[in-house]
Amino acid sequence: MNKTYLIAALMLAGLLVAGCTSQQPAGSATPTPGASVAATPTPTVVPAGAAVSQGDLDALRQDIESRQYDDLQGLS
Amino acid sequence: MNGIKTLAVAAVLLLLVVSVSALSAGEARTAWLDAKAQTIDATATHQDAKLQRAANNTPENRQEVVDTGKALQHAALNEAEAWLNWKKLEAQEDPLVSEDIKQRIYADVETNLNKVAELRTEVDAVTNEFELGVVSLKMIGKYFELLADVARNVGLMWASAGSTHADRVAEFEAKIRVTAQSINASQDVIDKLDAAKAEVETAERNIANAEAAYELVRLPGTPFIKFSEGNSYLRAAQANLLSAMASLNQAYLAVTTQAGV
Numbered sequence: 086m087n088k089t090y091l092i093a094a095l096m097l098a099g100l101l102v103a104g105c106t107s108q109q110p111a112g113s114a115t116p117t118p119g120a121s122v123a124a125t126p127t128p129t130v131v132p133a134g135a136a137v138s139q140g141d142l143d144a145l146r147q148d149i150e151s152r153q154y155d156d157l158q159g160l161s
Numbered sequence: 162m163n164g165i166k167t168l169a170v171a172a173v174l175l176l177l178v179v180s181v182s183a184l185s186a187g188e189a190r191t192a193w194l195d196a197k198a199q200t201i202d203a204t205a206t207h208q209d210a211k212l213q214r215a216a217n218n219t220p221e222n223r224q225e226v227v228d229t230g231k232a233l234q235h236a237a238l239n240e241a242e243a244w245l246n247w248k249k250l251e252a253q254e255d256p257l258v259s260e261d262i263k264q265r266i267y268a269d270v271e272t273n274l275n276k277v278a279e280l281r282t283e284v285d286a287v288t289n290e291f292e293l294g295v296v297s298l299k300m301i302g303k304y305f306e307l308l309a310d311v312a313r314n315v316g317l318m319w320a321s322a323g324s325t326h327a328d329r330v331a332e333f334e335a336k337i338r339v340t341a342q343s344i345n346a347s348q349d350v351i352d353k354l355d356a357a358k359a360e361v362e363t364a365e366r367n368i369a370n371a372e373a374a375y376e377l378v379r380l381p382g383t384p385f386i387k388f389s390e391g392n393s394y395l396r397a398a399q400a401n402l403l404s405a406m407a408s409l410n411q412a413y414l415a416v417t418t419q420a421g422v
Contacts, residue, residue, distance in 0.1 A: 136336050137336050139413070141333070142333065142409060142410055142413060145326070145329055145330065145333070145406065146406045148326065149326050149399060149403055150403060152322070152399060154392035154395045154399075155190075156385070156389040156392055157244070157308060157312060157388055157389075
């Protein structure tokens, strides 16, 4: 009977240790020297000017340029 | 035999309709300029015929005055028709024109094309110089009436598109300014943005003046002069906006280079 309790306690302790190991944060692992580590993207602040592209500016300029305002001469 | 003739005429008419509807606004403008050149030629031919009749008043020379006069009136009507077709296509193709204005222009064009057709019937019926004179007087009066409504709506359509352009340039200027300030851009960049802003403000004033002039394209009055006045303001606004775009482009390049975008 005692043997049965002892085996069950050992199994529970094993499960507990295994559970704790799997809960460790991934970032806390010490990287092995020389191993490749995926670079964490650095948050970049996109300037508001970037919301305007060179293409936008060119398209608008062309549209403005293309307008023709022809007069009427009446019965020529 | 008559059936074949009718079919041939119907086929030609169908081809004409298809070719007109397949025109682009640019091609329609070229067609108008061609029609305009033909009116100038027809005017010169008619003047020659009148000089010939003055020098030698024969029945043949009198008939020549009538024939060349009728040709001139048809040429003027062709010119008006070509202009109306161009205005319709121009409105149809322009993404900046609202559906409401488009429909108003289509209706004006349709009404005035019908007036052109009525005048053609009157020109065809002319048989002598007296009738030619009567139709000429009538046409001069009608010609203004014919084009005034369309010219007014077209002018207002152009002014509305100009206003949209000015808003877009102002929007770009504001966005680039925000970035320029966030990266402490040089004074030169700020000066370029200030210049662009000032040009947009002048363009807006010119567009407002154009609108006011187009509103006066009505009868009685001087519709063609007012139309031309509105056009001059819009040409000035166009130059202002292009100048603003040149300044914006320089500011944009400086800002994006400094920000490393």
